[in-house]
Amino acid sequence: MKISNAIEQTKEIVNGVDVDHIMDMINAIETDPDYAKFQWRATNKWINGGLSQSKIKDFYAGNAEDKIRKKTFTLNADEPVFAAGQDSAPNPMEYLLHALATCLTGTLVYHAAVRGIEIEAVESSYTGNMDVRGLFGLSKDIRSGFQQVTVYMRVKSEVSIEELTEMALYSPVYDIVSQSSPVDFKLTTY
Amino acid sequence: MKISNAIEQTKEIVNGVDVDHIMDMINAIETDPDYAKFQWRATNKWINGGLSQSKIKDFYAGNAEDKIRKKTFTLNADEPVFAAGQDSAPNPMEYLLHALATCLTGTLVYHAAVRGIEIEAVESSYTGNMDVRGLFGLSKDIRSGFQQVTVYMRVKSEVSIEELTEMALYSPVYDIVSQSSPVDFKLTTY
Numbered sequence: 001m002k003i004s005n006a007i008e009q010t011k012e013i014v015n016g017v018d019v020d021h022i023m024d025m026i027n028a029i030e031t032d033p034d035y036a037k038f039q040w041r042a043t044n045k046w047i048n049g050g051l052s053q054s055k056i057k058d059f060y061a062g063n064a065e066d067k068i069r070k071k072t073f074t075l076n077a078d079e080p081v082f083a084a085g086q087d088s089a090p091n092p093m094e095y096l097l098h099a100l101a102t103c104l105t106g107t108l109v110y111h112a113a114v115r116g117i118e119i120e121a122v123e124s125s126y127t128g129n130m131d132v133r134g135l136f137g138l139s140k141d142i143r144s145g146f147q148q149v150t151v152y153m154r155v156k157s158e159v160s161i162e163e164l165t166e167m168a169l170y171s172p173v174y175d176i177v178s179q180s181s182p183v184d185f186k187l188t189t190y
Numbered sequence: 191m192k193i194s195n196a197i198e199q200t201k202e203i204v205n206g207v208d209v210d211h212i213m214d215m216i217n218a219i220e221t222d223p224d225y226a227k228f229q230w231r232a233t234n235k236w237i238n239g240g241l242s243q244s245k246i247k248d249f250y251a252g253n254a255e256d257k258i259r260k261k262t263f264t265l266n267a268d269e270p271v272f273a274a275g276q277d278s279a280p281n282p283m284e285y286l287l288h289a290l291a292t293c294l295t296g297t298l299v300y301h302a303a304v305r306g307i308e309i310e311a312v313e314s315s316y317t318g319n320m321d322v323r324g325l326f327g328l329s330k331d332i333r334s335g336f337q338q339v340t341v342y343m344r345v346k347s348e349v350s351i352e353e354l355t356e357m358a359l360y361s362p363v364y365d366i367v368s369q370s371s372p373v374d375f376k377l378t379t380y
Contacts, residue, residue, distance in 0.1 A: 016239030021274040026326060036323045040283040044291035046312035049206030052295045054288040056280045061272055061322075068271045073280045077292035081258045082251055084211040084300075090246045090263045092293035092363050093230040095285055098244040101234035102267035103282035104375075105242045107325070110274075121380070122236035128371075132251075133226045135297070135362055136216060145365030149373040156380040165377045172325055173282050175335030180370035181318075183339040185294075187355045190311070190346040 017113035028062065035062050050079030051088060093146075096177070097126040103173035104153065111167035112157070120156035149177060207303035218252065225252050240269030241278060283336075286367070287316040293363035294343065301357035302347070310346035339367060 012019065029036045039060040046052045057072040058065060077092050079085025090098070105122050112119045127150045134144035155164050168174075202209065219226045229250040236242045247262040248255060267282050269275025280288070295312050302309045317340045324334035345354050358364075 016241075018239075018274045025273070025322075026328065029323060029326070029328060033321075033323065036321045036326075036328075038283075038320050038322055040281070040287060040318045040320070042284055042287035042291055042316045044288070044295055044312075044314045044316070046295045046299060046309070049299065050296045051206075052292050052312070054291050056284045056288065059270070059272075059284075061270075066270060066272050069277050071277070073284070075280065075285075075288050077288070077296070079296065080249070080251075080256060082249075082256050083215075084208045087259050087261070090265065091230070092289045092296060092361075093228075094232055094246045094249075094263070095265075095289035095292065096363050096366065097230060097232040098234070098246065098265050098267070099282045099285035099289055100373075101232055101244050102242050102285065105234055105236045106240045106267070106269065106282060109236060109239065111327070119236070122234075122242070124234045126232045126234070128230045130228050130230070130362060131223075131226050132215075132228055133219060133223065134365075135360055136219070136226075137301070137360060138216065138219060138226075143365055143369070144360050144362040145369065146362070146371040149371050151373060151375045153375070153377045154380065155377060161377055161379055164379070165375070168377065169375065170325055170327060170334050171282075172320060172334040172336070173286050174373060174375070175324075175333055176286065177366060177371055178373040179333070179335065181336040181339050181367055183290075183341060183364060183368040185341045185343070185355070185359065185364070187343045187345060187351055187358065189351055189354070190344065 014113035014116060015109045015119045017110055019113050022110065022114055025062070032063070050083070050085035050091070052077060093128055093130070097128055097149075100149070100151070100171075100173045100177055101126055103171040104151065104168045107171040108155070108164065108168040111170060115167075117157060117159050122153065122155050124151060124153040126151055204303035204306060205299045205309045207300055209303050212300065212304055215252070222253070240267075240273070240275035240281070242267060283318055283320070287318055287339075290339070290341070290361075290363045290367055291316050293361040294341065294358045297361040298345070298354065298358040301360060305357075307347060307349050312343065312345050314341060314343040316341055
């Protein structure tokens, strides 16, 4: 496996990633598979109309609650004026594309670092097409989500397009969007 | 259809949503289905390590490029220190949960507004479980994405849990995460 082979090859920072840190994580996982169980979290509160606010801080990883992150991240989403919002923040569909973008990019950069491959630049663009008749409940035959997502990524690196693609597509958000994840939705009232 | 029935019932702002504005959109779609075709967009540029930055502004909706939104939204994602990042921003998995949270909340609030149902409060929490052996390529049998997403939503409203749930689950991001969307990924080099 290339990741394990890279242990002897890389001892330094590659692409801004501390490869020793990642190798320590991999060694911990190989000793104890439970170390690999991560849980990411968010809470959200509706403000008004299309505006709501999420708080993000705690997560579970490496058999423990993280104690290093001190800051709580606060994120708003809103709808554009076109869709009866105030245009004060990106909307949920745009955040989904941002999640996909940053995940594909970060995954490529980390995998390359562990393999000792230098990445000089990554730029990418994302489109998501939807037909809002699904969202509005105007047609049962039209889904509410994206009918098509298209990604163009441009990478400056010595290695092949095939290896770059293989590394990027380890992306968890790519996996979720293209393959789905089970969602358990429970709603209660006050 | 409840959305159409609501035309005569609501003429005002409900839940902070301009229902007349939404009804105008629905009328435009019923006249011309192409009006319902939306395209959301993002571009992303890698900065260093786990840090990358997205820009979000333009979108297509209602047979035209939007001309109302003037601001470009800039969003960063980073990895936590635990995962060899700088903890300067939420990570992609957390952004995905934020997209899901804001989409479920906004969808519920908008559908309720069109039906003339008052929503007094919405709070929700999200967890996404993953096993990073998939992401790290340490096991071919383990997926890289979330193995389970769990949502708890609490709503203050007069109507039933069933109707509230039915309205929230029109959410496009819920549809994408729970059902998948086709992703066309094209990578080129410089």
